[in-house]
Amino acid sequence: MRAYILRRLAQSVLVVWAVTTIMFFMFRVMPADPTAILLERGLTDEARQALLEQWGLTGSMWDQYLAYLGNLIQGDFGSSFFYRKPVWEVLWPLIVNTLWIAIPGLLLGAAIGAAIGTAVGWARRGGKLERSGIFLATVIRGVPNFVIGIALLTIFSSTLGWFPGFGMGDPGATTGFARYFTLDFLHHLALPLIAVIIYFMPENLLLMRSGVVENRTEDYIELVRAKGVPQRRVAWHAARNSMLPLITWLFPALAETIAGIVVIEIVFSWPGVGRELVLAVTRQDYPLAQAAFFLLAVMIVLANLAADLVYGKLDPRVVYK
Amino acid sequence: MAPARTRSPALARDLARLDERLSAKPAAHLKVNGLSIGYSTLRGRFHAVEDVSFEVRAGTNLGLVGESGCGKSTVVKALMGLLPEFTGISGEALLDGQNILGLSDAQLEPIRWNRISLITQSAMNSLDPVYCIGDQICEAILAHEKVGKAVAWARAEEMFALVGLPAERLYEFPHQFSGGMRQRAVIAMALALNAGMLLADEPTTALDPIMQSQIMSRIRGIHEHMRRSMILVTHDIAVVAETCEAVVVMYAGKVAESGPTADVLERPLHPYTMGLQNAFPRLPVRGQPRQPLISIPGTVPNLLLPPSGCRFASRCPFATDLCRTTAPQLHTVGAQSAACHYTERADEFRAAAARPETWRNMRVGA
Numbered sequence: 001m002r003a004y005i006l007r008r009l010a011q012s013v014l015v016v017w018a019v020t021t022i023m024f025f026m027f028r029v030m031p032a033d034p035t036a037i038l039l040e041r042g043l044t045d046e047a048r049q050a051l052l053e054q055w056g057l058t059g060s061m062w063d064q065y066l067a068y069l070g071n072l073i074q075g076d077f078g079s080s081f082f083y084r085k086p087v088w089e090v091l092w093p094l095i096v097n098t099l100w101i102a103i104p105g106l107l108l109g110a111a112i113g114a115a116i117g118t119a120v121g122w123a124r125r126g127g128k129l130e131r132s133g134i135f136l137a138t139v140i141r142g143v144p145n146f147v148i149g150i151a152l153l154t155i156f157s158s159t160l161g162w163f164p165g166f167g168m169g170d171p172g173a174t175t176g177f178a179r180y181f182t183l184d185f186l187h188h189l190a191l192p193l194i195a196v197i198i199y200f201m202p203e204n205l206l207l208m209r210s211g212v213v214e215n216r217t218e219d220y221i222e223l224v225r226a227k228g229v230p231q232r233r234v235a236w237h238a239a240r241n242s243m244l245p246l247i248t249w250l251f252p253a254l255a256e257t258i259a260g261i262v263v264i265e266i267v268f269s270w271p272g273v274g275r276e277l278v279l280a281v282t283r284q285d286y287p288l289a290q291a292a293f294f295l296l297a298v299m300i301v302l303a304n305l306a307a308d309l310v311y312g313k314l315d316p317r318v319v320y321k
Numbered sequence: 322m323a324p325a326r327t328r329s330p331a332l333a334r335d336l337a338r339l340d341e342r343l344s345a346k347p348a349a350h351l352k353v354n355g356l357s358i359g360y361s362t363l364r365g366r367f368h369a370v371e372d373v374s375f376e377v378r379a380g381t382n383l384g385l386v387g388e389s390g391c392g393k394s395t396v397v398k399a400l401m402g403l404l405p406e407f408t409g410i411s412g413e414a415l416l417d418g419q420n421i422l423g424l425s426d427a428q429l430e431p432i433r434w435n436r437i438s439l440i441t442q443s444a445m446n447s448l449d450p451v452y453c454i455g456d457q458i459c460e461a462i463l464a465h466e467k468v469g470k471a472v473a474w475a476r477a478e479e480m481f482a483l484v485g486l487p488a489e490r491l492y493e494f495p496h497q498f499s500g501g502m503r504q505r506a507v508i509a510m511a512l513a514l515n516a517g518m519l520l521a522d523e524p525t526t527a528l529d530p531i532m533q534s535q536i537m538s539r540i541r542g543i544h545e546h547m548r549r550s551m552i553l554v555t556h557d558i559a560v561v562a563e564t565c566e567a568v569v570v571m572y573a574g575k576v577a578e579s580g581p582t583a584d585v586l587e588r589p590l591h592p593y594t595m596g597l598q599n600a601f602p603r604l605p606v607r608g609q610p611r612q613p614l615i616s617i618p619g620t621v622p623n624l625l626l627p628p629s630g631c632r633f634a635s636r637c638p639f640a641t642d643l644c645r646t647t648a649p650q651l652h653t654v655g656a657q658s659a660a661c662h663y664t665e666r667a668d669e670f671r672a673a674a675a676r677p678e679t680w681r682n683m684r685v686g687a
């Protein structure tokens with residue numbers, strides 16, 4: 001078990017390193033000159049050179065790469081060209097903002113999807129619940145993410161006026177961590193959070209449903225029924241077994257889901273990492289963009305590792321080698 | 322092993338009370354009348370079981386025999402209420418006088434496992450792979466008895482001792498058990514509430530021959546000890562001879578022959594029973610040569626289009642034109658009855674059926 005985790009961690013480090021390296025060189029071969037945002041026009045050559053040196057942009061690409069890796073290992077992501085302050089200072093609050101919609105959104109989306117999927121899978125074949133459940137999930141899954149976001153905005157913000165449609169709210173008097181516990185913040189959080197839930201739910205629903213449908217005719221379910229336990233309990237056995245394939249799908253799917261969350265952040269102008277990543281790329285702010293990609297890679301790799309370990313907890317047949 | 326573990330006096334007392342309550346349950350009586358079961362499939366509805374009647378007297382074993390596909394499991398599932406949705410069921414099954422056919426899952430809750438329980442085949446998938454065996458046994462106990470988890474677990478330990486498994490293995494998962502151990506675990510589970518009626522559907526078919534006879538003698542031993550009523554489904558007529566007071570031979574969804582085991586096996590009236598006897602190695606009789614094995618040529622007919630006359634006609638060495646056009650009624654001879662037009666010629670048939678060439682010379686499918 002420990003050897004397994006160590007080996008998986010080593011693999012993870014390798015993957016993150018590869019992503020980091022690819023990103024580093026990709027930004028450097030992009031046609032436009034990123035230093036344009038850094039260097040005001042009309043600078044003397046010496047001043048220009050001094051600035052480039054200060055930002056670590058002199059020397060061969062190889063030297064720059066080694067210097068970048070060296071700093072990264074020490075936890076230094078460099079400084080943002082655009083904000084002119086350390087990348088970490090820019091990203092840290094954005095990460096927290098993203099996690100506010102991502103974690104509850106994904107957990108609730110998975111839980112609600114799994115619960116409805118179990119009910120739909122357990123329902124009478126060809127009945128109303130089964131047909132409407134599948135119809136709903138298929139339709140939502142087919143609708144692009146930004147359309148869901150815009151629909152939510154149009155209905156609940158513009159038309160009904162129940163929720164604000166923009167950003168994270170005015171921090172006002174409350175600053176720091178306390179702001180996350182204001183009514184105003186929660187009010188702003190509602191719509192983007194619902195968007196993430198709606199976006200993530202259908203796939204969970206359909207997977208859970210097909211798992212339950214497959215499991216409900218298994219011999220062991222027949223035996224549970226024969227024991228005379230309540231039907232809910234029988235359905236639970238089918239659901240519990242259907243979670244295994246769901247988990248294997250769930251964590252790797254987070255990678256794709258991140259793309260969805262980026263879109264939702266943009267639609268709702270939610271100041272998160274995803275939205276900032278897109279802005280940083282358009283502004284050719286490579287230190288910031290690279291750091292954001294680095295974080296995403298770390299998150300995905302950790303999610304996969306977590307998937308393996310959770311799977312092992314849920315399925316007694318799994319042996320770690 | 323189990324008693325050696327130190328149980329607190331309170332736990333021991335509660336367990337003793339539970340044991341006493343459960344062992345006070347009487348053996349059940351079951352009477353099945355005119356049971357017919359039609360499965361709906363994509364190719365239409367067909368009757369897997371037709372007009373089957375039998376009786377299991379309290380405290381006795383009934384053997385249900387027949388080749389694969391004759392409808393034995395369908396009968397068992399109907400009795401447990403486990404047939405798929407949209408299955409047509411008619412007739413009645415009176416468990417201690419109460420008809421248990423056609424009840425909803427909710428109505429069956431207090432009956433299942435409490436009054437009628439099931440020993441399934443030991444296939445890997447008859448136990449839930451993600452729960453330990455002990456939890457799966459406790460689940461059944463807790464569903465029907467108002468006791469704590471500790472008492473239920475202690476009861477499960479007793480059941481494990483009864484089937485010869487060490488109590489520690491209750492903590493293990495199905496995949497950690499061998500086939501034989503899994504089968505014993507399934508038996509332990511079926512006995513957990515001491516239901517008055519046990520249904521055992523080919524409990525040893527998946528096992529190797531040595532394990533088969535071990536499990537069967539274990540079942541017989543438990544039967545002696547607990548005096549439950551049981552329906553034992555098997556295609557091995559020798560097992561019936563050793564275990565069951567009465568036997569029902571099914572062929573293609575219908576009862577071919579039924580009666581007291583001793584009578585049916587000694588003087589079978591139906592050619593199918595005679596054929597089955599030839600197909601299984603008989604217990605060697607001292608001083609007589611071992612019987613050669615003769616299997617019945619051909620297969621069970623397709624029930625989507627059942628033959629219009631006797632269902633066994635295409636494989637019966639004694640079939641006549643009458644057999645091929647008219648379905649035989651049940652004829653009763655003493656305590657025995659058989660669905661054959663020529664029960665009065667049974668002596669003659671038996672003599673012929675014992676000769677391998679009788680079966681070999683048949684033109685199958687005529």
Ligand SMILES: Nc1ncnc2c1ncn2[C@@H]1O[C@H](COP(=O)(O)OP(=O)(O)O)[C@@H](O)[C@H]1O
Nearest residue numbers: 360362369388389390391392393394395396405
């Ligand atoms: N769920 C089902 N749907 C349709 N046909 C079935 C189903 N289960 C069994 N059958 C059919 O019913 C017949 C009897 O099967 P079964 O009761 O399992 O026989 P046995 O237990 O004697 O081998 C077979 O032809 C089988 O294919």
Ligand code: SF4
Nearest residue numbers: 631634637644661662
């Ligand atoms: S009725 Fe005819 S075909 Fe059927 S078992 Fe009797 S002799 Fe054979």
Ligand SMILES: [Mg+2]
Nearest residue numbers: 393394395523
């Ligand atoms: Mg069967």
